[in-house]
Amino acid sequence: MQKQQCISSMIDNKLIEPHFQGLVNLYIEDFFAFESLIRTHPSVERIFPDQLFVMAEDQGCLLELDYFCVVSAIESFNKQKLSGLLFVNVLPITLGKVISSFTQGSVSTALQGVVFEISEKHPLHNLEELKEYIGVLRKHGALIAIDDLGAGHSGLISWAEIKPDFVKIDRHFIEGIHIDGVKREFVRSITEIARGLRCQVIAEGIEALEELEMLHHIGINLGQGYLLHCPELEPPHHYNSRQYFPLVSKVQHISHMRHAETAESLVEYVSPITPSYSAAEVNDLFKGDPDLRCLPIVDGDEPVGIVSRSKILEVFSNRYSYPLHGKKPILKVMDEGFIIVGHQEGLHDISTKITHDESANLNNDFIITKEGRYCGVGKVSTLLKFLTETQIQRARNSNPLTLLPGNLPIYDHIEYLIIQRQEFHLAYFDINHFKPFNDHFGYSAGDEVIKRLSTILVEHTTPLSDMVGHIGGDDFVVIFRTGDWQKKCEMILESFKEFALGFYSSKEIVQNGLWCKDRSGEQRFFPILSLAIGVVHPENSRNMTHHEVSELAADAKRQAKLQTGNSLFISGRRSHIKYSELPLH
Numbered sequence: 001m002q003k004q005q006c007i008s009s010m011i012d013n014k015l016i017e018p019h020f021q022g023l024v025n026l027y028i029e030d031f032f033a034f035e036s037l038i039r040t041h042p043s044v045e046r047i048f049p050d051q052l053f054v055m056a057e058d059q060g061c062l063l064e065l066d067y068f069c070v071v072s073a074i075e076s077f078n079k080q081k082l083s084g085l086l087f088v089n090v091l092p093i094t095l096g097k098v099i100s101s102f103t104q105g106s107v108s109t110a111l112q113g114v115v116f117e118i119s120e121k122h123p124l125h126n127l128e129e130l131k132e133y134i135g136v137l138r139k140h141g142a143l144i145a146i147d148d149l150g151a152g153h154s155g156l157i158s159w160a161e162i163k164p165d166f167v168k169i170d171r172h173f174i175e176g177i178h179i180d181g182v183k184r185e186f187v188r189s190i191t192e193i194a195r196g197l198r199c200q201v202i203a204e205g206i207e208a209l210e211e212l213e214m215l216h217h218i219g220i221n222l223g224q225g226y227l228l229h230c231p232e233l234e235p236p237h238h239y240n241s242r243q244y245f246p247l248v249s250k251v252q253h254i255s256h257m258r259h260a261e262t263a264e265s266l267v268e269y270v271s272p273i274t275p276s277y278s279a280a281e282v283n284d285l286f287k288g289d290p291d292l293r294c295l296p297i298v299d300g301d302e303p304v305g306i307v308s309r310s311k312i313l314e315v316f317s318n319r320y321s322y323p324l325h326g327k328k329p330i331l332k333v334m335d336e337g338f339i340i341v342g343h344q345e346g347l348h349d350i351s352t353k354i355t356h357d358e359s360a361n362l363n364n365d366f367i368i369t370k371e372g373r374y375c376g377v378g379k380v381s382t383l384l385k386f387l388t389e390t391q392i393q394r395a396r397n398s399n400p401l402t403l404l405p406g407n408l409p410i411y412d413h414i415e416y417l418i419i420q421r422q423e424f425h426l427a428y429f430d431i432n433h434f435k436p437f438n439d440h441f442g443y444s445a446g447d448e449v450i451k452r453l454s455t456i457l458v459e460h461t462t463p464l465s466d467m468v469g470h471i472g473g474d475d476f477v478v479i480f481r482t483g484d485w486q487k488k489c490e491m492i493l494e495s496f497k498e499f500a501l502g503f504y505s506s507k508e509i510v511q512n513g514l515w516c517k518d519r520s521g522e523q524r525f526f527p528i529l530s531l532a533i534g535v536v537h538p539e540n541s542r543n544m545t546h547h548e549v550s551e552l553a554a555d556a557k558r559q560a561k562l563q564t565g566n567s568l569f570i571s572g573r574r575s576h577i578k579y580s581e582l583p584l585h
Contacts, residue, residue: 007056011068015041016052018073020082022229022239023202025421026212026221030239032421033085033115035224036073037231066094071101074110083237087115087145092126095133102140112141115166118158119147127161134162148204149190159197167194171205174225178210179269179376188218195416217264221422263350263368264343266378266386270365272298279333280326283312294365294377297330301373305334308364339366343375351387354380399470401447402454410469410477414546417479418538425485426549428534428557429457429492431474436526440516441503449500449529450474456495460488477553486570489533493566500529532560536571 010016020034040047056065070088077086102111134144145166177183194201203215206225273295286309297305315325315333341350365377399406417424438446457468465481508514513527534556538549560569
């Protein structure tokens with residue numbers, strides 16, 4: 001068996017060696033992990049990894065090769081003292097041998113921080129046995145990832161059963177995602193599911209900056225691909241972003257503000273035509289493609305018009321149409337009142353632009369540009385469907401008085417930021433002496449105070465980075481993602497103080513309160529309405545729960561309320577040991 005001896009000798013002589021490709025956290029602009037990718041030694045003929053494993057399977061040494069790849073990866077990773085996690089690909093049949101070798105005595109520590117990738121491309125013949133192996137690995141500090149999600153046999157079933165720490169979306173769904181609406185919706189859905197299951201999403205095979213920008217827009221901050229970093233035998237310990245490309249802005253389109261999505265999320269690429277086309281030539285194009293709805297007309301990179309199927313049908317509606325219109329330049333017969341929008345325009349703004357343009361045809365597509373250059377088209381029907389779904393979802397999860405997001409979207413967003421290891425400050429707002437104010441001035445005045453506070457919070461926050469939420473009653477939260485959060489809190493206090501004083505007489509302002517009956521009928525003195533703010537900066541180095549963050553915020557709020565008047569308490573605590581199911585308020 002000459003080939004058998006060839007593979008065996010390559011393993012024995014270590015002519016197969018691990019290279020490492022960095023997985024990048026796009027938000028902090030640094031490696032958070034490395035994946036081991038096997039390569040043949042430069043001294044021998046190059047054999048691609050897939051070929052190596054096919055040869056090994058033919059020769060009956062597949063288990064031997066796979067085990068060697070795992071061991072050599074761990075040894076090289078530790079020898080180079082690379083930081084972060086180590087991702088290694090492993091066949092389910094190899095896990096038993098890995099466990100027996102690495103869980104004995106002191107060597108069990110070698111599994112800490114190793115992420116075993118279970119590929120979707122290989123069928124899972126014995127799921128129960130695999131789950132047992134995974135349980136043992138996790139006890140020794142290892143993590144689990146599903147590789148090539150969307151490319152394999154068991155799909156979401158294996159995800160639900162294995163409960164991985166990471167899912168890696170197959171590169172098929174990443175390639176061209178900026179021009180393919182179906183791929184965008186698939187990736188967006190996977191991201192939403194992952195958030196609910198406390199699982200981190202990694203996009204594989206990123207090779208174009210446009211793909212990276214779209215993934216960033218969707219909310220994926222962990223990426224891998226040749227655009228970011230090429231596999232190296234000895235990779236750098238820290239990511240040098242300038243070496244590869246300027247990373248996209250850190251200002252995130254956060255998931256709770258789906259209404260702030262832009263035209264970029266609607267882009268469908270349609271090959272444009274030039275103004276040199278005749279009407280007859282365009283008619284032939286529509287005849288040749290029954291699914292073609294429209295054809296953008298582009299001069300160089302600049303869009304100059306659009307022609308729809310309905311317009312061409314109208315032009316060539318009778319037997320005299322060809323001699324009358326066939327040779328006309330397409331610009332002479334194209335649709336009137338076509339709409340052009342920039343890729344960063346908000347969807348609500350686009351909807352307003354379309355519905356307020358009397359010459360626009362709501363059945364036609366609109367053109368989307370980037371820096372004035374054509375990049376695709378958007379469908380009005382898709383836009384309206386998205387906006388309708390967003391409005392229904394927001395109404396379902398919003399506070400009826402202020403229409404601000406309620407508990408569920410607040411918790412979801414906290415979980416999302418924690419999973420993505422993103423920095424944020426959570427501010428808890430509570431009105432002091434609100435109940436006696438409500439009793440004395442009436443419920444309409446109480447509602448006015450709550451609505452005014454919600455307006456103040458929105459006015460002093462940044463829409464695309466901060467989130468304002470209304471828990472209920474007089475309790476609000478703001479999740480700050482900008483560095484000027486303290487200044488914003490101080491401005492909120494000042495605005496609320498000025499507003500609250502408008503309810504009191506000069507005498508009550510001088511004595512800083514009023515005498516009125518409490519709920520038991522006793523005459524008591526109550527200070528002027530004021531606002532207490534407790535701020536926490538949760539630790540992002542581990543997966544806290546939103547319950548733990550809630551307790552931190554509640555503790556900070558209680559400390560703020562111990563102070564008199566309008567007050568801001570900034571907690572120095574970043575984690576909470578005790579786990580509780582208590583709500584935020």
